[in-house]
Amino acid sequence: MTLASDSYYMFLRWMKKLVRNPILLFFSLFQPIIFLVLFTQLFSSFGLLLGGINYTIFATAGIVLQNAFSSAFQSGTAVVDDIKSGFLTKMLATPASRASILLGRLLSDAFRVFAQSLIILVLAYGLGVFPVTGFIGYVLILFTVAFFGLAWSGISLALGLRTKSAETVFGIAGTLTFPLLFMSTALMDKRLMPEWMKNVSAYNPISFAVNAIRDLIINGYNWNSFLLSFGVISLIAILTMGATIYEFRKVVS
Amino acid sequence: MPAVQVENLVKTYGDGTQAVKRISFNVDDGEFFGFLGPNGAGKSTTIKILTTLLRKTSGVASVAGLDIEHDAQKVRKLIGVQMQDTVIDEDLTGRENLELQGHLQQMHGGELKERVNELLKVVDLGDAADKRSAYYSGGMKKRLDLASTLVHRPKILFLDEPTTGLDPQSRAQVWSYLKGLNQTGMTIFITTQYLEEVDRLCRRLAILDHGEIVAQGSPAELKSEIGADRVTLAFENGNPGTGSLKDKAKQVLGGLGGITEIVDSDEGIVVYAKNGGFLVPDIVRAFDNAEIKLSSIGVSSPTLDDVFLKHTGRRIRPEEIDKSRASGMFGRRRR
Numbered sequence: 001m002t003l004a005s006d007s008y009y010m011f012l013r014w015m016k017k018l019v020r021n022p023i024l025l026f027f028s029l030f031q032p033i034i035f036l037v038l039f040t041q042l043f044s045s046f047g048l049l050l051g052g053i054n055y056t057i058f059a060t061a062g063i064v065l066q067n068a069f070s071s072a073f074q075s076g077t078a079v080v081d082d083i084k085s086g087f088l089t090k091m092l093a094t095p096a097s098r099a100s101i102l103l104g105r106l107l108s109d110a111f112r113v114f115a116q117s118l119i120i121l122v123l124a125y126g127l128g129v130f131p132v133t134g135f136i137g138y139v140l141i142l143f144t145v146a147f148f149g150l151a152w153s154g155i156s157l158a159l160g161l162r163t164k165s166a167e168t169v170f171g172i173a174g175t176l177t178f179p180l181l182f183m184s185t186a187l188m189d190k191r192l193m194p195e196w197m198k199n200v201s202a203y204n205p206i207s208f209a210v211n212a213i214r215d216l217i218i219n220g221y222n223w224n225s226f227l228l229s230f231g232v233i234s235l236i237a238i239l240t241m242g243a244t245i246y247e248f249r250k251v252v253s
Numbered sequence: 254m255p256a257v258q259v260e261n262l263v264k265t266y267g268d269g270t271q272a273v274k275r276i277s278f279n280v281d282d283g284e285f286f287g288f289l290g291p292n293g294a295g296k297s298t299t300i301k302i303l304t305t306l307l308r309k310t311s312g313v314a315s316v317a318g319l320d321i322e323h324d325a326q327k328v329r330k331l332i333g334v335q336m337q338d339t340v341i342d343e344d345l346t347g348r349e350n351l352e353l354q355g356h357l358q359q360m361h362g363g364e365l366k367e368r369v370n371e372l373l374k375v376v377d378l379g380d381a382a383d384k385r386s387a388y389y390s391g392g393m394k395k396r397l398d399l400a401s402t403l404v405h406r407p408k409i410l411f412l413d414e415p416t417t418g419l420d421p422q423s424r425a426q427v428w429s430y431l432k433g434l435n436q437t438g439m440t441i442f443i444t445t446q447y448l449e450e451v452d453r454l455c456r457r458l459a460i461l462d463h464g465e466i467v468a469q470g471s472p473a474e475l476k477s478e479i480g481a482d483r484v485t486l487a488f489e490n491g492n493p494g495t496g497s498l499k500d501k502a503k504q505v506l507g508g509l510g511g512i513t514e515i516v517d518s519d520e521g522i523v524v525y526a527k528n529g530g531f532l533v534p535d536i537v538r539a540f541d542n543a544e545i546k547l548s549s550i551g552v553s554s555p556t557l558d559d560v561f562l563k564h565t566g567r568r569i570r571p572e573e574i575d576k577s578r579a580s581g582m583f584g585r586r587r588r
Contacts, residue, residue: 016349089306090336
């Protein structure tokens with residue numbers, strides 16, 4: 001199985017690159033930590049509006065998702081680097097499986113989001129956030145977030161492959177992050193949103209994932225919301241992977 | 254069986270640019286083959302097609318007897334490819350770069366470890382093997398890049414200007430590695446701007462201009478097509494200028510047989526003749542009789558530079574190319 005072994009070595013390469021750029025690692029975690037520590041303090045009174053709950057507990061699901069969202073959105077820039085430096089060409093001149101080039105990158109994205117989410121959850125634990133679903137809850141949360149990250153990095157990869165410009169990927173990612181985040185249930189309960197935003201957030205894919213994770217943290221197992229989010233993320237994944245494969249084919253041929 | 258076989262190869266880009274126009278050539282097994290041409294002649298396009306990185310528009314091309322499109326996967330196992338720019342992953346160590354290339358060529362375990370150690374020694378990176386390659390010098394990076402194309406012991410090595418942008422010492426080193434590799438039987442297909450090295454190392458070469466092959470053969474054959482050696486004469490009283498001395502000298506030379514052309518130059522007079530070496534005693538004797546004192550006389554055979562000039566109407570000057578490349582004045586030089 002050269003696909004499996006090639007993907008593994010591509011994945012390993014990205015992991016090494018990640019670990020050797022600790023500054024990158026730190027800064028990508030900086031924002032979610034700020035959100036977790038400062039934002040939840042500043043807006044702690046929202047908890048009262050939500051019926052006297054702890055806002056930190058409420059927002060953790062959103063912060064984990066927000067991190068996955070922005071982390072995965074960087075994926076395309078790494079591929080742009082590989083195109084610009086010629087490394088992609090160098091890999092294409094070997095018999096390595098073409099699919100493994102994408103697969104290795106996607107797996108590393110999923111793994112990175114997984115690790116970052118774990119760190120955030122550990123910090124959140126220190127702030128008194130522990131899922132009522134316990135250990136299995138943690139596993140399901142991390143699984144959901146990693147899957148979300150994988151699906152979302154497809155958008156970034158497709159953009160990177162199409163535009164071949166890291167600036168464009170960064171620009172689009174930066175522009176989309178906050179509107180998509182604020183128009184979801186990540187940081188605010190839909191009951192407190194204006195009507196139009198409530199409608200938008202109901203269709204925002206982030207909301208589905210956040211709701212599933214929030215249920216696991218606050219309410220316990222809610223298989224309906226879990227499977228719904230799984231379905232929505234799968235749909236995103238199919239769309240973004242389709243776009244990525246389409247763009248990759250154009251670059252490779 | 255030729256290592257590379259190209260027949261009527263055509264590449265037309267989407268925008269209608271005809272980068273390669275029906276070229277045909279062969280490279281024999283074990284040959285050191287130079288592929289020359291001015292910038293934009295279609296060299297890189299041809300290399301990309303032969304290394305399965307670009308689809309041809311029409312024509313037939315095979316590498317090691319395998320069709321480059323139908324058997325692309327097999328071709329990739331047999332070739333090593335070095336791009337014009339140094340391509341290594343600077344976040345990885347030298348050893349890791351080589352191991353990655355090996356893994357992608359389906360080499361694993363002890364066999365790969367041994368091969369990597371061997372290569373690190375060959376390119377003098379043994380001591381730096383476990384350092385991040387970001388900290389390597391330009392020459393070290395190039396050597397690592399070269400080594401990374403060799404991990405799987407390719408039969409045919411394709412190099413696109415492997416020494417452009419390197420300092421003279423690193424350049425000489427790369428050429429000496431290539432010479433050694435060729436001596437082990439590896440076929441080498443190279444594009445370069447360095448004609449002296451081509452002359453010294455390439456058994457055969459082809460010159461490409463505007464997407465067409467305008468000349469091919471051995472360096473000696475191509476140079477002999479120029480048809481004349483260059484005999485440079487300088488006089489004791491310095492440049493005789495346009496005065497009577499020079500006229501007299503020309504008159505003397507006109508009386509000798511075998512000269513094809515007499516040209517004024519800053520240093521004195523240049524004479525083109527078929528067998529310049531044999532002419533020297535005649536010239537010396539004739540000037541002696543005419544009491545014109547020569548300060549020096551030199552014979553040089555035509556160089557590949559003359560060959561290049563004849564076929565493309567341009568000279569190659571690597572130093573200038575390096576500068577323009579560094580300053581980015583002319584943007585990207587290849588497609």
